[in-house]
Structure formats: structure tokens, C-alpha cells
Amino acid sequence: MPVMSVNGNELFYEVFGPDDARETVVFLNGVMTTTSSWALYYPLFVKLGYRVVLHDFKGQMKSAKPPGPYSFREHAEEAAALLDELGVNGPVHLIGTSYGGEVALRFAIDYPDRAASLVVIDSTSELDETTKLFVEGWKQLALGPKGEAFFWGAAPSLYYNAFVERNKEFLAERARMMNDIDDEYFAGQVTLYETFLRDADFTNELGKVVCPTLVVVGENDILKPRWSSDILAKGIAGAEYLVIPECGHVAxxxxxxxxxxxxLGFVVKNSELGKE
Known part of the structure; x- marks a missing residue:
């Protein structure tokens, strides 16, 4: 399993595509997932000649889970350090979903010269009380019986009804898989949830994002509702905005x-490939 020591923590990472690629795409995970959650997406970019970098944040599935608290700034610093170690020095295309979208925003704010473009999916720059309640509920589940109980407790805040109706066996299988995950994973989740609740607050810094940006939200996302993405789209100059109908939080x-x-369209449009 490829791991790299970054700021004293072992981070799991994966790299795909040619080493001499002119441009790199960085995928940043949702909080409960790992790099495999992007399996439907990164091969498309590799096929077009991009280099792709994925990693689990500290606290996530295959990376170290040091005691908290963490911050989004730390996650962004560690992503930048990982890219340095991999020899990726030029601007990168950032694609993040949910928690990974917040990390991507922090990266684009803190390292504007290293962000070629930015896509944030079902993400936010501030919290309301309902979102806080959902995440606090996840935290309590992660401290409790875990396994399938954790999945079924969290699922209603994640998926839109139409998706649930069409994918009951898929969801049941994902729930069963949770029974095989050890307590270390859930301890890491608790720290990540606490990080989100404490640190997802940078609406007043959105003006510092200067790269081309696409904001994407599921129309029926109840965890991070459309108003969250409205704020992002209005706060980032020139941001494009896509609302996906009949879609919950896990677009x-x-x-x-x-x-x-x-x-694909957004990244290619904002890359050297799109200018040829």
C-alpha cells in the first residue's frame, strides 16, 4: 500500500497516468470514503493524458489517524506537501466532494498560484444548525454500535429518495461492508467530524479564490443544501454553477x-489540452 510521510503522518496515496504529463488532476475525498470512491472518474482523465493524484486525508480510511484537532488548513498543507514529494510543482486541477470540496477551497485560498481550476461538489463554506445536527448525529453513531447501524443512521442525510428506491441492494451491500471496518476508522471519523464542525467557516475568504471555479450541488441535498452552494457561487468571482436535479448529497x-x-468539460476547457 503506497504511503508517504507528510508532516509526520503516513498518508495513503495513489498516482495514475504518465509521469511526464503536462497537467495534474487532484481528487479530494468525501469524509466517509477513500480514494476508490473516484473509480468512475479518474480513468477518464488518465485516458486524456492527465496525471491523477488521489490520497486519503489524515483521519481517513487508509491514512494515519493521529489525535485531533485537525484543520482544513492542515489538510491543504499536507496535500501541497504530498504534491511536492511527487514532483508536481505546477498548478493542479482540484476536484473535491463534500469534505474534500472544503479542503479544495482551502487549498485554492491558501495556494492561489498552485490552483489551475477548482470544482467543488456538494460543499459549503459555513454551517447552519441543521447541518451541525446531522454531523453531530454521525459523531454519536461513530461512538456507538458502528457497522451497519452507522451506515443506516447516516444514509438518510446523504441520498435522495429516487436513488434509494433504485439502489436498495447497493446500499444494503455498503451497509454490510461497514461490519468489516475496525474501530480505528470510526475514531478517525469522529476527529474529522469535529474538524468540520469547528473549522468549516471561510465564506469571508471566498474572494481569495482566483482560479476558474465550478460549483456543483445536488438539487435535493439536505446535508449541505443549495443555499450553501449559492454562497460559494456568489462569493467566488466568475464561478460557474451546476445544479443537478433529483440528486442528494452524494452526487x-x-x-x-x-x-x-x-x-471533464470544465477541466479540459481550463487546461492546455482545451487550448490546442
Whole structure:
């Protein structure tokens, strides 16, 4: 399993595509997932000749889970350090979903010269009380019986009804898989949830994002509702905005075809490939 020591923590990472690629795409995970959650997406970019970098944040599935608290600034610093170690020195295209979208925003704010473009999917720059309640509920589940109980407790805040109706066996299988995950994973989740609740607050810094940006939200996202993405789209100069109908919080699983088209089109348009 490829790991790299970054700021004293072992981070799991994966790299795909040619080492001499002119441009790199960085995918940043949702909080509960790992790099494999992007399996429907990164091969498309590799096929076009991009280099792709993925990693688990500290606290996530295959990376170290040091005691908290963490911050989004730390996650961004560690992503930048990982890219340095991999020899990726030029601007990168950032694609992040949910928690990964918040990390991507922090990266674009703190390292404007290193962000070629930015896509944030179902993300936010501030919290309301309902979102806080959902995440606090996840935290309590992660401290409790875990396994399938954790999945079924969290699922209603994640998926739109139409997706649930069409994918009951898929969801049941994901729930069963949770039974095989050890307590270390859930301890890491608690720290990540606490990080989100404490540190997802940078609306007043959105004006510092200067790269081309696409904001994507599921129309029926109840965890990070459309108003969250409205703020992002209004706060980032020139941001493009895509609302995906009949879609909840997990657009990368619920609407992959629409999202593939949007991601590919946006990144290519804002890369050297799109200028040829």
C-alpha cells in the first residue's frame, strides 16, 4: 500500500497516468470514503493524458489517524506537501466532494498560484444548525454500535429518495461492508467530524479564490443544501454553477453520468489540452 510521510503522518496515496504529463488532476475525498470512491472518474482523465493524484486525508480510511484537532488548513498543507514529494510543482486541477470540496477551497485560498481550476461538489463554506445536527448525529453513531447501524443512521442525510428506491441492494451491500471496518476508522471519523464542525467557516475568504471555479450541488441535498452552494457561487468571482436535479448529497454516486460530463468539460476547457 503506497504511503508517504507528510508532516509526520503516513498518508495513503495513489498516482495514475504518465509521469511526464503536462497537467495534474487532484481528487479530494468525501469524509466517509477513500480514494476508490473516484473509480468512475479518474480513468477518464488518465485516458486524456492527465496525471491523477488521489490520497486519503489524515483521519481517513487508509491514512494515519493521529489525535485531533485537525484543520482544513492542515489538510491543504499536507496535500501541497504530498504534491511536492511527487514532483508536481505546477498548478493542479482540484476536484473535491463534500469534505474534500472544503479542503479544495482551502487549498485554492491558501495556494492561489498552485490552483489551475477548482470544482467543488456538494460543499459549503459555513454551517447552519441543521447541518451541525446531522454531523453531530454521525459523531454519536461513530461512538456507538458502528457497522451497519452507522451506515443506516447516516444514509438518510446523504441520498435522495429516487436513488434509494433504485439502489436498495447497493446500499444494503455498503451497509454490510461497514461490519468489516475496525474501530480505528470510526475514531478517525469522529476527529474529522469535529474538524468540520469547528473549522468549516471561510465564506469571508471566498474572494481569495482566483482560479476558474465550478460549483456543483445536488438539487435535493439536505446535508449541505443549495443555499450553501449559492454562497460559494456568489462569493467566488466568475464561478460557474451546476445544479443537478433529483440528486442528494452524494452526487458522485447518484448522478455519475452528468457529473462525468461536467468535470471533464470544465477541466479540459481550463487546461492546455482545451487550448490546442
Amino acid at each position: 458522485i454516486f447518484e448522478k455519475p453520468d452528468a457529473l462525468k460530463s461536467a468535470l
